[in-house]
Amino acid sequence: MTVARFWRRLKNMYNLIGTHCEKCGGFYYPPRNLCPKCRRSSRSVPFKFKGTGEVVTYTIVHSSTKDFEKQTPYILAIIKLDEGPSLTSQVICDHSDIHIGMKVRSAFRKLGEESEKGMLYYGTKFVPMESRNK
Amino acid sequence: MKSGIVSYGAYIPRYRIKIEEIAKVWGDNPNSIIDGLMVFEKSVPDMDEDTVTIAVEAARNAVNRAGVNPEKIGAVFTGSESHPYAVKPTSTIVAEAIGATPNLTAADFEFACKAGTAAMQACVGMTESDMIELGLAIGADVSQGAPGDALEYTAAAGGVAYIIGKENIIARIESTYSFTTDTPDFWRREGKPYPEHGGRFTGEPGYFRHVTSAAEGLMERLGTKPSDYNYAVFHQPNGKFPTRVAKMLGFSGEQIKPGLVVSRLGNTYSGSCMMGLAAILDIAKPGDRIFMTAFGSGAGSDAFSFSVTDRIDEIRNGAPSVEEMLANPIYINYATYAKHKGKIKL
Numbered sequence: 001m002t003v004a005r006f007w008r009r010l011k012n013m014y015n016l017i018g019t020h021c022e023k024c025g026g027f028y029y030p031p032r033n034l035c036p037k038c039r040r041s042s043r044s045v046p047f048k049f050k051g052t053g054e055v056v057t058y059t060i061v062h063s064s065t066k067d068f069e070k071q072t073p074y075i076l077a078i079i080k081l082d083e084g085p086s087l088t089s090q091v092i093c094d095h096s097d098i099h100i101g102m103k104v105r106s107a108f109r110k111l112g113e114e115s116e117k118g119m120l121y122y123g124t125k126f127v128p129m130e131s132r133n134k
Numbered sequence: 135m136k137s138g139i140v141s142y143g144a145y146i147p148r149y150r151i152k153i154e155e156i157a158k159v160w161g162d163n164p165n166s167i168i169d170g171l172m173v174f175e176k177s178v179p180d181m182d183e184d185t186v187t188i189a190v191e192a193a194r195n196a197v198n199r200a201g202v203n204p205e206k207i208g209a210v211f212t213g214s215e216s217h218p219y220a221v222k223p224t225s226t227i228v229a230e231a232i233g234a235t236p237n238l239t240a241a242d243f244e245f246a247c248k249a250g251t252a253a254m255q256a257c258v259g260m261t262e263s264d265m266i267e268l269g270l271a272i273g274a275d276v277s278q279g280a281p282g283d284a285l286e287y288t289a290a291a292g293g294v295a296y297i298i299g300k301e302n303i304i305a306r307i308e309s310t311y312s313f314t315t316d317t318p319d320f321w322r323r324e325g326k327p328y329p330e331h332g333g334r335f336t337g338e339p340g341y342f343r344h345v346t347s348a349a350e351g352l353m354e355r356l357g358t359k360p361s362d363y364n365y366a367v368f369h370q371p372n373g374k375f376p377t378r379v380a381k382m383l384g385f386s387g388e389q390i391k392p393g394l395v396v397s398r399l400g401n402t403y404s405g406s407c408m409m410g411l412a413a414i415l416d417i418a419k420p421g422d423r424i425f426m427t428a429f430g431s432g433a434g435s436d437a438f439s440f441s442v443t444d445r446i447d448e449i450r451n452g453a454p455s456v457e458e459m460l461a462n463p464i465y466i467n468y469a470t471y472a473k474h475k476g477k478i479k480l
Binding site for chain 2: 010092107125
């Protein structure tokens with residue numbers, strides 16, 4: 001990811017800021033310029049999601065791209081946020097605990113780095129809701 | 135002073151390594167190390183945790199605990215000796231992640247283990263002078279200890295954030311006093327991964343001289359004595375130093391016990407003393423007085439006197455307590471610890 005591309009998406013990655021269409025009530029993450037249902041008549045405004053949701057499905061990645069090889073094996077899941085939209089994210093927990101329907105919440109983690117001397121990328125991952133760090 | 139703590143938040147990673155596990159690798163006697171340091175285990179960051187992520191989680195807990203509007207925060211200062219960037223502030227990332235940007239000032243502090251309390255003092259100065267309404271001071275570290283070095287038994291990970299202001303305070307800062315000299319007891323050169331230290335030299339001319347001087351200076355300024363305080367907390371590089379310095383100053387074992395978290399946590403460096411204060415605030419009652427003295431090698435000490443207000447009971451349960459974060463750890467072996475800490479180069 002280039003520096004400029006990360007910087008443009010930084011607010012959305014740090015805090016799960018997407019969009020909400022005030023006309024139809026739809027929620028979108030990542031943010032959209034227009035509501036796909038209301039099109040030209042959409043009234044999209046920035047919306048900060050609570051960061052809570054549940055695991056729709058998951059996989060455990062053993063063979064990753066070079067960027068993530070230090071983290072293998074890791075859990076990659078589709079999370080359905082409480083407000084509606086779904087997104088793909090790592091879930092940080094014991095591999096024996098992960099299950100479909102697991103309640104999760106967002107956490108601030110390091111997503112990766114450009115290189116040893118390059119930029120560090122931070123953003124949102126998910127951890128089990130029952131984790132004591134609320 | 136009118137300024138005080140408006141809210142606080144801590145963060146401790148879930149992983150721990152026991153002293154026995156480290157001693158086994160280096161052929162040391164674990165019992166003599168545990169007896170000598172009064173530390174049983176230490177926290178270890180996850181693969182994707184560093185000073186920035188820990189500082190953000192602690193800051194979010196501080197914001198959430200009291201329902202603080204982050205846009206009112208006019209300064210973010212993060213103290214650490216393990217900032218992930220040499221140039222590029224941790225504090226800007228924290229400020230963005232808590233929603234405090236863009237109308238604020240921010241900077242990173244470094245003064246070994248007392249950079250966080252120096253940040254608290256800077257915030258106090260700015261709130262007392264009405265330059266800002268609220269200031270956020272953080273002490274966070276993923277401390278470094280070279281493989282096989284004595285520091286490896288205690289160098290831990292964790293962070294604490296304090297929001298300083300004049301309104302809705304939970305603990306008034308009665309006064310603060312610092313004692314600083316050029317004492318080279320511990321250092322890390324630019325570009326080097328692990329710190330060096332003066333061994334036993336870190337004790338008398340470093341820790342004990344500075345902590346006692348700052349503590350006595352503050353009590354003299356305020357006209358207080360150890361028995362005036364319900365709790366006391368001192369920098370905790372191990373369990374032995376704060377226990378001994380408390381005794382030297384006239385504080386009892388009962389006064390320091392609630393804030394002595396090092397035995398189960400290790401030394402969180404910039405977060406060390408501030409973590410002990412957070413553990414005390416988790417149980418303090420309105421009217422209690424708390425004495426705190428941080429120490430940073432290099433060397434200096436910052437002493438604080440706090441008076442707890444009625445508001446503590448209103449906000450206490452808004453974020454997890456230190457005790458909750460110390461509970462239910464996941465224990466790892468030395469190989470996993472080495473991987474988490476980046477000691478294995480791929």
